[in-house]
Amino acid sequence: MEIERKFLCDMPSFDLSAYEKTGIIQYYISTKPVIRIRKTDHAFFLNIKSKGYVSRQELEMEITEEEFDNLVKLTDKAPVSKTRYFIPIGNGLTAELDIYDDALSGLITVEVEFESLEDADSFNPPEWFGEDVSEDNRYKNASLYIKGLPE
Amino acid sequence: MEIERKFLCDMPSFDLSAYEKTGIIQYYISTKPVIRIRKTDHAFFLNIKSKGYVSRQELEMEITEEEFDNLVKLTDKAPVSKTRYFIPIGNGLTAELDIYDDALSGLITVEVEFESLEDADSFNPPEWFGEDVSEDNRYKNASLYIKGLPE
Numbered sequence: 097m098e099i100e101r102k103f104l105c106d107m108p109s110f111d112l113s114a115y116e117k118t119g120i121i122q123y124y125i126s127t128k129p130v131i132r133i134r135k136t137d138h139a140f141f142l143n144i145k146s147k148g149y150v151s152r153q154e155l156e157m158e159i160t161e162e163e164f165d166n167l168v169k170l171t172d173k174a175p176v177s178k179t180r181y182f183i184p185i186g187n188g189l190t191a192e193l194d195i196y197d198d199a200l201s202g203l204i205t206v207e208v209e210f211e212s213l214e215d216a217d218s219f220n221p222p223e224w225f226g227e228d229v230s231e232d233n234r235y236k237n238a239s240l241y242i243k244g245l246p247e
Numbered sequence: 248m249e250i251e252r253k254f255l256c257d258m259p260s261f262d263l264s265a266y267e268k269t270g271i272i273q274y275y276i277s278t279k280p281v282i283r284i285r286k287t288d289h290a291f292f293l294n295i296k297s298k299g300y301v302s303r304q305e306l307e308m309e310i311t312e313e314e315f316d317n318l319v320k321l322t323d324k325a326p327v328s329k330t331r332y333f334i335p336i337g338n339g340l341t342a343e344l345d346i347y348d349d350a351l352s353g354l355i356t357v358e359v360e361f362e363s364l365e366d367a368d369s370f371n372p373p374e375w376f377g378e379d380v381s382e383d384n385r386y387k388n389a390s391l392y393i394k395g396l397p398e
Contacts, residue, residue: 126321129293129314131282142280142295144308155306157295163280170277170321 098145098154099216100209102235104226107204108193116182120194123171127238133159133167140164174199176241185222199244205235249296249305250367251360253386255377258355259344267333271345274322278389284310284318291315325350327392336373350395356386 118137125131130145139158146153159167178200181193189208196203206225210216221228229235234246269288276282281296290309297304310318328348336342340359347354357376361367372379380386385397 125276125282126318128317129308129310131276131293131318142282144293144295144306146308146310153308155295155308157280157297157304157306159280159297166279167277167282 098209099213100207101216101219101228101230102205102207103221103228105204105206105224106226108224112181118180120180121175121177122237123168123175124238124241125167125170127242130238132238133164135164142167173241176200176237200240203245249360250364251358252367252370252379252381253356253358254372254379256355256357256375257377259375263332269331271331272326272328273388274319274326275389275392276318276321278393281389284315286315293318324392327351327388351391354396
């Protein structure tokens with residue numbers, strides 16, 4: 097079970113170079129249900145996700161580069177490309193700040209994953225977080241992949 | 248982790264009507280890695296599997312009929328169609344007897360899933376089980392889907 101909230105935000109004013117980061121490139125073989133392939137700086141992953149917003153089932157498997165390349169052939173769109181920074185925000189929580197590239201350039205989002213729905217509901221976002229888009233389909237990466245930036 | 252052994256067999260001489268059964272129809276969106284969709288008499292499933300023979304990682308998620316139909320559109324081959332009988336064979340083990348239809352008509356296999364590699368290794372198959380094809384790629388359903396019956 098994946099429980100998370102997502103917010104828009106501006107480029108943070110603090111120095112990002114102190115934080116762990118990775119490049120992420122991802123494609124979607126299907127969006128309903130979500131079948132996603134992702135390449136990070138370190139590894140390759142295949143994910144499947146059920147429907148839902150704040151809470152949804154997610155299964156992930158590490159795959160080989162060859163398997164990743166096989167699956168890229170099943171796609172027909174440019175990947176979602178972004179740099180993800182991992183920013184500790186207290187209470188054991190980590191903000192995943194995604195700065196998008198290419199066609200999605202200008203978009204910045206921040207996601208936080210929670211252990212329970214109660215924790216997600218009671219979360220008090222830091223001041224640098226912007227609009228809560230947890231329940232806005234347009235900001236799901238699968239939507240961004242298919243439809244691009246919301247107007 | 249999925250640990251199983253697979254055997255060819257002839258049509259059993261005992262009465263199958265006493266056992267639980269289901270029809271199974273499955274398609275493959277990819278075979279390397281395996282992305283499989285399956286329809287049974289009761290539900291729809293999306294599976295992903297890593298490489299391997301007796302032991303391999305397998306993740307399964309239940310999906311809706313609409314999601315299943317969406318994923319069928321990504322395939323371009325006739326499905327593997329079979330009837331599966333669940334036959335208890337003692338020691339808490341169940342033989343899954345698959346009687347294939349359509350292009351795979353004539354093929355009958357039986358699979359047993361184990362809790363551990365030790366249990367799989369020490370398994371003493373019942374007399375009605377035939378040749379052990381656990382490590383024969385040609386009898387993986389993904390191969391049967393792509394290549395049909397072995398010659």
